[in-house]
Amino acid sequence: MDRKRTVHQLDTPYSTVQWPQVSHDDQETILELLCSLLSPLGHHRRSFITPSKGKRAKRKKRKAAETETAANVVPPAPEVAKDVDLGLANISRSLEKVSATSKQNQHEASEATGQDGVSNESTPEPYAVVFVARSGQPSVFHSHFPQMVAVASKAVPSKQPIRLVGFSAACEDGLSSALAIPRVSSIGLREGAPQTKALIEFVREHVPPVEMSWFQEVESGRFLETKINAVEVPVGNKKQKT
Structure with a gap:
């Protein structure tokens, strides 16, 4: 019979925030619309951007790149590129900036407003939708x-x-x-980008907003005790001395 021991873990007393549920059919439709929107960016990358082969190859080609003629200048990316962010770090920073800038405008309006009554610091345009590839990577990343x-x-x-x-x-x-x-971890899409109306409207119709009930729990001022979990884990056999 396997031996077990009890391990105690501290947990938050507040309600956890769940990911919105998306049905398989809705996910397929969203993917089709999103890939159609992003395909011009992929075409531009394939046509005009050389995949990186490492820092050594980049240093060797640096001088040659400086002598390229105007005919070889890479054309600008499609217009939608300015409204699309890629990567966990970029999107996390943008979300944090939206929250921080709004809070600063509320509590320090007198300092952030110039003589003409217009704020000197503009709040970044928030995303309409954030897409995250949750499978295949540890949950700590998302x-x-x-x-x-x-x-x-x-x-x-x-x-x-x-x-x-x-x-x-x-x-x-x-x-x-x-x-x-090679890999896409997350995509942030701002509203107003070309060809995004159908995608954003479909997402808003079929994906509910994120619910964070612990906001109300914190604001209620009611004391909540620390949650302590008791988990039984197996005890391994001791190694025999040789």
Whole structure:
């Protein structure tokens, strides 16, 4: 019979924030619309951007790149590129900036406003939708997104709540192919980009906003005891001395 011992873990007493549920059919439709939107970016990358072969190759070609003629200048990326952010770090920073800038405008309006009554610091345009490939990577990389999306949405109540869509591994492969990059961890899409209306409207109709009930729990001022979990874990056999 396996021996077990009890391990105690401290947990937050507040309600956890869940990812919005998206049906398989809706996920497929969202993926199709998103890949159609992003495919011009992938075409531009394949046609005009040489894949990186490492720092050594980059140093060897640096001098040659400086002597390129104007005929070889890479044309600008499609217009949608300015409204699309890629990568966990970029999107996390943008969400954080939206929340922080809004809070600063509320509490330090007198300092942030110039003589003409217009704010000197403009709040970055919030995302309409954030897409995250959840499969195939540890949850520590994306577990913060529900909280950050909910806080950023609360910071701009005049806007539609930011939608959060979690994708499966199969969807990640399709996004990588559309963007012509090896891996896509997350995509942030701002409203107003060309050809985005159908996608954003479909997401808002079929994906609910992130619910963060612990915001209300904190504001209620009610004391909540620390949650202590008791977990039984197996005890391994002791190694025999040789």
